Amino acid sequence: MIGEKSLGQWGKLAGIGLVIAAVAVAVVIFVARWIYDLSGVQNFMATYPGEYHLPDFVEDGFPAWARWTHFLNFFFMAMIIQSGLRVRQQQKPPAVWQPKKGGKKISIHLWLHTSLDLLWILNGVIFIVLLFISGHWARIVPTSWEVFPNMLTNMLQYASLQWPEENGWVNYNSLQQIMYFVIVFIAAPLAIISGLRMSEWWPKNATKLNKIYPAPVARKIHFPTMLFFVMFIVVHVFLVFATGMTKNLNHMFAGTPAEGWGGFFWMLGAVIVTVGVLFATRPLVLAPIASRFGQVSAR
Template sequence: MPHNKRLLGIIVGAVAVLALAVAGSIMFLNSGAGQDFVGTYPGYAELPENTPTGFPAWLGWQHFFNFFLMALIIRTGIRVRTVQRPEAYWTPKPRKSRGGRGTKTGKKISIDLWFHQLLDVLWVLNGLIFVVLLFATGHWKRIIPTSWDVFPNALSAAMQYLSFNLPNVDAWYNYNSLQLLSYFTVVFVASPVAILTGLRTSEFWPKSAEGLNKVFPMQLARAVHWPTMIFFVAFIVVHVILVLVPDAKTQLAYMFAGTDQDTWLGVWLTIAAVAVTIGATLASRAALIAPLARLSGKVTRK
């Protein structure tokens, strides 16, 4: 009961803060000072010369794979944290110990945790490919700040959103500064934090490294890993809303069809991507995961 009251208090407080932010933004932007501020900082910063425009095919595929893997990672992460009695367990195949004397059996873990870690590896590989292509093609200039003007422009964009006005910028050519900072944070801050804390809590972390374990204890990794996942969920929700609200057809054509033409192809590709992701998420049960897990270990009920 106290927990419910605390949660209700947090929700009421968040709504109150949001209402004040909306009212304050509207009042400020309707004032002379607010109009001057937006005139100076329209919500987007100028990009460096020769910055690529548009959304190449590799970016669309990367976007889909990231969404697909993230949905499964979030689901399995929640199951790892909340399921008391897993449907099955996975134990790695015995391997020879050092010196070739005898065999060593790894730790038994829930099949949900095994699948979660497998998805994490795929997500990291996908992310590495994304970063390599980002710098190889010059598209890094679109999501890495190159001017201090990005910060006042991000504030301007935030107030424009809060006052129910969208920053006047076309994502085909440039992101508004709030988007730019958000994407930078997701790719270069939140993702490395998720990887590092996830690695620390996994079986891949060297347990014998006492000095390293003291500097980065398990308790700290667990305390940071879960809120990082909550951040990703919140980002995805807000990101989807802000993509769909202004002009869903155009925005989806940009990202999923890779074109700035007037077409419904992006919408249909998005529907297909969402359907595939939902289907895979619902199908990710022990009975269907077990054959894959048996390729690298033993699956048991207990």
């Protein structure tokens, strides 16, 4: 039994869900292709091809800082999601951590989750500072209202499987730009402020502040935000592979617009390192690291 249902019942529900999803996807593709071929829609897409010209100060390519912060963001996000799910599911922690100067004891998984949050935030701050210093910000911050009609063109192109012709080395399409803006400037801050509200750093005796921003509200924000990140990562990775794997991976991992397999092998190495660390984050490995910053005990 898993919850109130048996494994077989969950399997049947999953099967029904997959069939419904497959039918829904087929219907969306069929309707999108029909709309795509309409003459009025073709004229609209000719006017708004899916992207607009960036300001002249934006340089082509992805500098080293953008590629490294991109990898570290993926690395920390994978570990944060894993540790967050462990915190959510645990009933009895395998070990607890307490600050050296005393304080409330927390599970070692929560200590890891919180520590990773700090590193993820630091990486994000570095990324945003360099983003605006370099002028690279205009790649992910819309600078024209044309982004919205162009985004509609992109949505129709993706829904009809008529992948937009693009060159991410020079410019993102408008749907990509909007999604990256949402991830960096909306979803990430929501994850931070909701996580902070549920953390041990939040002032417990701030009555007025706690009334304005109660913990249940933060919980209702935090978990859906995590699901949004997961959904984004899945779709993002799928499109990277589906719209030109070697070209896209060379852009972000090898730092070159040239064709070749260099970016793929860099990506493969990044995935191997991340998966290896995910498997290594067990109490026996975490305890010696956590003990450098506090006291670790069995209970």
